[in-house]
Amino acid sequence: MKHRLKLIARSVWARLVAHTPLGAWTNRRAPRRLTILAGHCVTCDVHNGFLPKDMKIEGGKLRALLERLRRDCDLVTVAEGMRRLASGEAGRSMVALTMDDGYKDNRVALLPLLQDLGAPATIYLETAPLDDGRVNWSHEFFLCLEKTTHEDFVTRYLSHSRDAETRAKLANVLAGGERLTYLLKRVLKYEADPEDRDRSVRAVLESLGGDPAELCRTLYMDWDDARALAETGIELGGHTVHHHVLSTLSPERQRSEVGEGRAAMKAALGFDAVSFAYPFGRAWDWNEHSVAAARDAGFENAVTTHAGTNTARTDPFRLKRLMIDEDADTALIACEARGGFEWLRGFGVDLSE
Numbered sequence: 001m002k003h004r005l006k007l008i009a010r011s012v013w014a015r016l017v018a019h020t021p022l023g024a025w026t027n028r029r030a031p032r033r034l035t036i037l038a039g040h041c042v043t044c045d046v047h048n049g050f051l052p053k054d055m056k057i058e059g060g061k062l063r064a065l066l067e068r069l070r071r072d073c074d075l076v077t078v079a080e081g082m083r084r085l086a087s088g089e090a091g092r093s094m095v096a097l098t099m100d101d102g103y104k105d106n107r108v109a110l111l112p113l114l115q116d117l118g119a120p121a122t123i124y125l126e127t128a129p130l131d132d133g134r135v136n137w138s139h140e141f142f143l144c145l146e147k148t149t150h151e152d153f154v155t156r157y158l159s160h161s162r163d164a165e166t167r168a169k170l171a172n173v174l175a176g177g178e179r180l181t182y183l184l185k186r187v188l189k190y191e192a193d194p195e196d197r198d199r200s201v202r203a204v205l206e207s208l209g210g211d212p213a214e215l216c217r218t219l220y221m222d223w224d225d226a227r228a229l230a231e232t233g234i235e236l237g238g239h240t241v242h243h244h245v246l247s248t249l250s251p252e253r254q255r256s257e258v259g260e261g262r263a264a265m266k267a268a269l270g271f272d273a274v275s276f277a278y279p280f281g282r283a284w285d286w287n288e289h290s291v292a293a294a295r296d297a298g299f300e301n302a303v304t305t306h307a308g309t310n311t312a313r314t315d316p317f318r319l320k321r322l323m324i325d326e327d328a329d330t331a332l333i334a335c336e337a338r339g340g341f342e343w344l345r346g347f348g349v350d351l352s353e
């Protein structure tokens with residue numbers, strides 16, 4: 001009940017701040033802030049047609065959102081936004097658009113849109129697809145489900161996997177019947193032995209006639225794409241080598257995933273990345289060792305996927321972001337960017353999560 005009331009209060013407040021002069025008032029009174037938007041793909045059937053819709057935003061919707069936000073805020077990269085916050089200078093609040101992983105559509109569909117608007121962005125690169133031509137298991141999993149049923153996927157997976165515990169869990173999920181994609185993905189993401197999972201999902205995809213190398217070429221950018229984006233002023237940040245859940249790795253493996261991703265970018269692009277994004281980004285996906293790994297690798301800031309905005313007082317290695325996808329509530333985003341939620345936080349009221 002309490003949660004439901006909070007959701008109603010949040011929605012009403014967001015609409016007041018987004019659509020009335022109250023927003024101009026909170027924008028002036030709340031501290032200067034950097035609101036960071038987090039997406040993955042701009043909808044582009046050729047390159048990301050099979051991805052779930054919570055990973056995509058339609059180009060027209062994104063354009064309208066950015067045009068609206070720039071009325072109150074400067075559009076910046078994360079690195080530039082953090083620099084301005086740290087400087088302590090007065091000035092307009094800021095919005096940074098970020099896109100995770102490094103998808104092909106970021107060059108094909110997002111870049112023309114940004115150039116048209118004269119807007120920057122920060123794109124976080126998972127480097128294995130660019131270096132090895134291999135996507136991580138989750139995209140192969142989604143493509144398998146385009147080609148067959150959940151039941152058949154599990155049957156085929158069980159024929160390849162030697163991870164007995166995961167086999168039992170997957171059989172259990174299947175018996176449950178509902179929200180199968182989410183539940184299967186959760187078991188594979190957090191509970192399966194990673195090497196056995198990667199090998200088994202790939203074997204299923206190949207048994208269904210899928211081509212992992214073709215998938216990578218279609219879905220992810222290559223280093224030429226990355227260079228072209230960097231040349232237009234888009235910031236490229238780190239997102240590890242393989243996009244593992246960092247909290248499931250030892251401190252040493254976290255360091256190599258984070259540090260080697262940054263080194264791969266330096267080798268291919270010739271510059272040191274400043275900004276970093278924890279893969280998946282929820283509080284249980286990263287830990288103190290991940291923060292230390294990001295800092296020690298040389299990054300200057302790191303983003304999570306927890307909702308909120310950022311001020312000069314926010315820990316640079318625990319930056320908050322607002323997810324954007326096809327169903328994103330633009331009033332909530334506008335309210336955060338106009339300082340509506342931050343102004344309330346000043347009184348100890350947090351409606352944002």
Ligand SMILES: [Zn+2]
Pocket residue numbers: 100101239243279280
């Ligand atoms: Zn990611």
